Amino acid sequence: MSYLSQITSPTLLLDEKICRNNLKKMALKAKFQGKKLVPHFKTSQSHEVGEWAKEYGITEITVSSIKMAEYFCGHGWENIHIAFPFNPLETKKLSELAKNQSLSVQLINEAVTEKLAKDLDYPVGFFIEIDAGYGRTGVEVSDFGLIEAILRKAKSTDKLRFKGFYLHPGHTYYTADKAKIYEESLAALNMLKNKYSTEYPKLVTRLGDTPGCSVMEDFGDVDEIGPGNFVFYDMMQVNLGSCKREDVAVALAVPVVDIKKERKEILIHGGGVHLAKDVLMEPDGSKNFGEVVILNENGWSIPFGRSYLKSISQEHGIIKASDELLAQVKVGDLLGILPVHSCMTADCMGGYLSLNGEKIDHAESI
Amino acid sequence: MSYLSQITSPTLLLDEKICRNNLKKMALKAKFQGKKLVPHFKTSQSHEVGEWAKEYGITEITVSSIKMAEYFCGHGWENIHIAFPFNPLETKKLSELAKNQSLSVQLINEAVTEKLAKDLDYPVGFFIEIDAGYGRTGVEVSDFGLIEAILRKAKSTDKLRFKGFYLHPGHTYYTADKAKIYEESLAALNMLKNKYSTEYPKLVTRLGDTPGCSVMEDFGDVDEIGPGNFVFYDMMQVNLGSCKREDVAVALAVPVVDIKKERKEILIHGGGVHLAKDVLMEPDGSKNFGEVVILNENGWSIPFGRSYLKSISQEHGIIKASDELLAQVKVGDLLGILPVHSCMTADCMGGYLSLNGEKIDHAESI
Structure with a gap:
């Protein structure tokens, strides 16, 4: 049974493979230059991610x-x-x-x-x-x-x-x-x-x-x-040139609750209490609170046409949707949102769901 | 023993008297006009605040x-x-x-x-x-x-x-x-x-x-x-003219960890994971993430000269301090911050401390 069938409300997904790849790349880079890598764990705040990090030779952390x-x-x-x-x-x-x-x-x-x-x-x-x-x-x-x-x-x-x-x-x-x-x-x-x-x-x-x-x-x-942030990366880091969209290891799964085709808007359950309110500016001056990805049984894929959260309030999010997205989405579907600032999103959510459907701990969940 | 002696880290204070006054005023206004008041409880998310509300004739709520x-x-x-x-x-x-x-x-x-x-x-x-x-x-x-x-x-x-x-x-x-x-x-x-x-x-x-x-x-x-928000109010509502500073019922108590007198800056432990990142703009274009109040044994008082949080990150906050504040504060003191958006701050903090030193529940704390 897919992890997707467990989700009925906003849920933070963690892709272990991407996360391990981020850890491995930074660990190798540090090793190659003879530097000790002491990652800042305020991003994941998770024992399980800590265990993965140990496999790449990390012995000390920062909080x-x-x-x-x-x-x-x-x-x-x-x-x-x-x-x-x-x-x-x-x-x-x-x-x-x-x-x-x-x-x-x-x-x-x-x-x-x-x-x-x-x-x-x-x-x-x-x-x-x-x-x-x-x-x-x-x-x-x-x-x-x-x-x-x-x-x-x-x-x-x-x-x-x-x-x-x-x-x-x-x-x-x-x-x-x-x-x-x-x-x-x-x-x-x-x-x-x-x-x-x-x-x-x-x-x-x-x-x-x-x-x-x-x-x-x-x-x-x-x-x-x-x-610290490299363990998950996020849209802010994509914008800064630190990584590619494909390197972002977390996505907020959100239910679609309404669609306004004529306005090209999709309303989701997912807002400031889930994502936090960090924001990027689009070239046209509009705000971007996170970018849409398409969820599938193995995780998520990045659509060709960009869609993003143009506004959020406490629990509401409104997506400015591409035609491609509008053509395929319906009320009751789940979408993924790559967060602007993954440390803050993880802190708001206080836990993760793996792509195997297992819970992953976060310091806020105890 | 004062509630203040219990606090060693960022703690959300709730002044019951102010909160009850906000509930009472809105209940009377509704009653006077023959309207039913059904408050939105996404602000407090608290059973205890619910019990106070019942005393003013409130029988239904919104979430x-x-x-x-x-x-x-x-x-x-x-x-x-x-x-x-x-x-x-x-x-x-x-x-x-x-x-x-x-x-x-x-x-x-x-x-x-x-x-x-x-x-x-x-x-x-x-x-x-x-x-x-x-x-x-x-x-x-x-x-x-x-x-x-x-x-x-x-x-x-x-x-x-x-x-x-x-x-x-x-x-x-x-x-x-x-x-x-x-x-x-x-x-x-x-x-x-x-x-x-x-x-x-x-x-x-x-x-x-x-x-x-x-x-x-x-x-x-x-x-x-x-x-909804009226139960606590906040600095955004003060700015909108909905209330006065004296009507804000919650303040984040934060420890002072460093002072840079020459820059007129005070560093506190208190950032985005505590306050959320809602922001107001000052007339000079600078940002304001919350306003400083002076804590005392009975709650807080509003200083004559304004001081406010000019920047925050995940855990850090930097106060732009008035001369009056700089003259009285030292490292290890506690200050209060009136939040910009109290619903979000309460959701981040997931609980309150009363001015009697008792814990008050929040939905996020269960």
Whole structure:
């Protein structure tokens, strides 16, 4: 019996074959260049995807909250890195988890370093997050005063172990010239490594973002890469040139509830609570909340003529449909939607259905 | 011990007093005009809020999916209306639920009417949804052919009971002249009522949207009103003029993890997975993902100088902070964020904390 016969409401499909291929390609690319791949698991948030990743030599992962770290604790990871400026209100929780799991956090100010130095009962690693132009978080690359203040506070305890410098060049999402961003990011990390490696000979540098890691062929002298979204990819990454539509590993299966042929519109049950509201702009200025694929017993296929979600509300989605799609679809059918931002869609849905009709776990489903 | 001492990570606060006041005001307004208030519970999705609503004379509710209807079944509601063009794949589920709970659905085409007529085992009410200019869903107001085709199919069974016409004038969200939209919507519903009330003497008309129901003082001849968001309100409604900031009943409590005084920025743990990504535009063209309030032991207060979330990603939020806020906040503090779209934030968070420190249920938390 096909997985399709199980679906009566919006359901997030995960194609294991595509997902494994994405993992394998990135793992091989990292290996070829002698870099350690530490993927960011905020995208899948799934033990099962974690088991697949282990098959490609991945031994450490990154997460974005202590809640997510807790979910992955005790599942055989050599280290779990929480890539978020540490929230000092969660110090007790961190200390509890660190008793039985190797963990690392990100530090960007003295206040939190001091709090951890004072209150941790078990050792935790830390990266100093560096901002080399993205402007979201991190210590500015030239702010040696702050870097050294953090290192000094950390030295006051044996519970904080400096691992190195972490840089998320998120501006690759907004800038065409990703090579230039990588050049600057790598230069920043190299400079810091040279400056501090006498005192900390084991320090490593880590750089991670899917657009950059997907298109760059040379990661220079960085030690580790940490992209996240590549495991599923999505329409935003297709638009950025990180991947092809065929590489997107998840699709939201949605029921067709009405068709307005004269307007070339198809109404689906599938909206913001399922897909999230990330949006792309079409060349004509209209919005695109996800792209239609045709579901079949083996997964999905990409139609010749494009159809996409032109608007969504909490539960409604309206597809701007191609003539090809209008000719074949009827009320009660299921369609697939390749999401604009798969991390957010997976978080909204809190679980997956495999193409074998089996449930796949997500941290939000526990 | 204050509720604040329980919070270490992003937590959605619900102020019962404000929420009850919103319910009470709308209930009195409806009563004064002799209209039945059937609120849309996709906003709170909460049994506890439902119990509060009952105290103001509310006996029926609306939901937006069968999953949400299932959550509310058996909790003493005289009827639960599923205000979404019915998804025929869920016919079996609907029939099961209808065994023990009075339910109604929305119909807008023949295909689904036929499916229900054929497969329902227990009676279900239905509204025909009318589109009088919003353009999202519904039968066009002048499409009597389609209205009559639906009524004809429904007559072929005793399991489908026609309740009347439902109209969601969602374009009040985008149009300054809400009075004009109401005039047109009421005229459409009156025309339909006059046309079909000979054959269906008990038919009712229902109109519902928060901006309109909040600002209009005269609902004309409509029988029932069905707003949803008013129970919590949010910054979008403040911007639309539906309410004041003081009427917003929910705030996301978020930990401060870093402060960049020179840039006037505060970094919080609180992003798209907590607030959703609905956005308002500031007059200067910058984005606003939620507005800062100051938390205290009794709830929150609105600061004199405005501070707001200027950007968010999956877990990060960056506040553009007033000097007043910068002068008082430190790393490790909690701030409150009034959401742009409270229905979506509540759905993301899947639960509330009361100002007494008690958990309040949400459909997503089961």
